[in-house]
Amino acid sequence: MTALTQTEKTGARTDEAATLIGDARERIDALDDRIIGLIQERMAVSAVIQEARISSGGRRVNLAREMEVLGHFRDALGKPGTALAMTMLELCRGRI
Numbered sequence: 015m016t017a018l019t020q021t022e023k024t025g026a027r028t029d030e031a032a033t034l035i036g037d038a039r040e041r042i043d044a045l046d047d048r049i050i051g052l053i054q055e056r057m058a059v060s061a062v063i064q065e066a067r068i069s070s071g072g073r074r075v076n077l078a079r080e081m082e083v084l085g086h087f088r089d090a091l092g093k094p095g096t097a098l099a100m101t102m103l104e105l106c107r108g109r110i
């Protein structure tokens with residue numbers, strides 16, 4: 015099979031648009047790598063907090079704090095921000 019052209023890969027109808035989209039997608043891939051790295055870093059920090067609380071006799075989950083986190087994301091990003099934060103919390107402390 016022959017390789018796809020940049021225009022076919024991007025869905026653009028002109029070479030100029032295809033070049034712009036290809037370049038911008040490279041930036042998005044780099045941003046996604048950074049976002050994934052930050053989430054992994056957040057998971058590690060969250061685990062330290064959870065382990066300290068459990069070792070002290072407390073519970074893994076603190077719902078009041080989770081409400082603060084959800085509110086922070088909702089204020090910044092709207093309703094989809096809440097969904098994003100819920101997924102992030104699940105990554106950090108597992109399912110409840």
Ligand SMILES: C=C(O[C@@H]1C=C(C(=O)O)C=C[C@H]1O)C(=O)O
Nearest residue numbers: 060063074075076079080106107
């Ligand atoms: C990290 C904590 O523990 C848990 C994980 C949270 C998080 O990842 O943001 C928030 C609340 C807790 O359910 C915390 O209490 O701050």
